[in-house]
Amino acid sequence: MVTDKSATQVAESVEAPRETPVGWQPNIIAFACHYCAFAAADLAGVMRLSYPTSVKVVRLPCTGKLDHVYLLRAFERGVDGVFAAG
Amino acid sequence: MIVGEQKPFDEIWEMVKGHRQLTVFGCNTCVAVCHQGGNKEAEILASLLRMRAVQEEVTIEVVHGGIERQCEHPFFESAQEQLVASEAVLSLACGIGVQFVAGKYPSTPVYPALNTTFLGDVPADGLFTEKCQACGDCVLGVTGGVCPVSRCCKRLFNGPCGGSANGKCEISKEIDCAWQLVVDRLEALGKLDDYEKIAPIKDWSKDRAGGPRSFKLEGF
Structure with a gap:
């Protein structure tokens, strides 16, 4: 049998997934552009659509304003995922 | 201009992980043009080091700073206080800047975050080529x-x-x-x-x- 050594090494280096506690919800921060995605979120509100409270929306004047450091700071402060929309 | 490339992150971590306090210090001229050692890159690297410290359960206070040029005395004025108070400095300057910082603060360990690679130009966005030795x-x-x-x-x-x-x-x-x-x-x-x-x-x-x-x- 031929084994792909490099693929095996990659697989070994991946962090083992932890067990997810019951009822756990990821903390998500959403960076949204004022002119499109934030307006869409606003519209969703008007339409009485709902989303989990663990999602926090941060309005940016434009997603072009999004900087590497914003994402890193978010992860440093413990968010589980970052959502950029624009 | 002087072109440099950031060292692999693991190599940087191995150099600095033994300290309790570290200033990640950018140089905002040549090596900022190649997006490797500017003040912005210093901020990013500091953030990555803080996250690594949390993962490895190491207590290390990582702060960032930077000046326009680490190879001339006058530029250090704004960062003097921060550098004097630092236990160690991780410099994102070229080899010249790292040596200059080391010479200026004789009792502070200074580590290089970059490999200084060559003197080059920018023939296209994101491309750097050697042109002078x-x-x-x-x-x-x-x-x-x-x-x-x-x-x-x-x-x-x-x-x-x-x-x-x-x-x-x-x-x-x-x-x-x-x-x-x-x-x-x-x-x-x-x-x-x-x-x-x-x-x-x-x-x-x-x-x-x-x-x-x-x-x-x-x-x-």
């Missing part, structure tokens, strides 16, 4: 503006060699033959006669062979 005795005037020291893999002064084929170097098909470029340029200038002149042996004492170089302006 600071040999101390410029010959561009007779080679049509193409440097045989930095661009010919063999540093030939009477090229090309037999490894030149279709304008490319035998080292790699990605590398232009510098002497092909010299000939093309001299032809365009109508100076092909210059190509026939044999270049004398170069005085390498003006290069590194003469030891570290310096020069001093009169009146200072």
Whole structure:
């Protein structure tokens, strides 16, 4: 049998997934552009659509304003995922 | 300008992980142009180090800072207080800046976050290519503006060699033959006669062979 050594090494280096506690919800921060995605979120509100409270929306004047450091700071402060929309 | 490349993150972590406090210090001129060592990159690197410290359960206070140039005294004024209070400094400057910081703060450990790679230009966005080796005795005037020291893999002064084929170097098909470029340029200038002149042996004492170089302006 031929084994792909490099693929095996990659697989070994991946962090083992932890067990997810019951009822756990990821903390998500959403960076949204004022002119499109934030307006869409606003519209969703008007339409009485709902989303989990663990999602926090941060309005940016434009997603072009999004900087590497914003994402890193978010992860440093413990968010589980970052959502950029624009 | 001076081009550098950030060291692998694991190598940086190994250098600094033993400290309790660290200032990640950017240099916002040459190495900021290549997006490797500017003040912004210092902030990013500091953030990555803090996250690594949390993952490895190591207590280390990582702060970031930066100045316009780490190779001249006057620029340090704004960061003096921060650097004096630092247990260690991770400098994102080129080798010149790292040595300058080390010389300026003799009792503070200073670590390099970059590998200083070459003196180069920016022919296209995101591309940096070597163009000078600071040999101390410029010959561009007779080679049509193409440097045989930095661009010919063999540093030939009477090229090309037999490894030149279709304008490319035998080292790699990605590398232009510098002497092909010299000939093309001299032809365009109508100076092909210059190509026939044999270049004398170069005085390498003006290069590194003469030891570290310096020069001093009169009146200072």
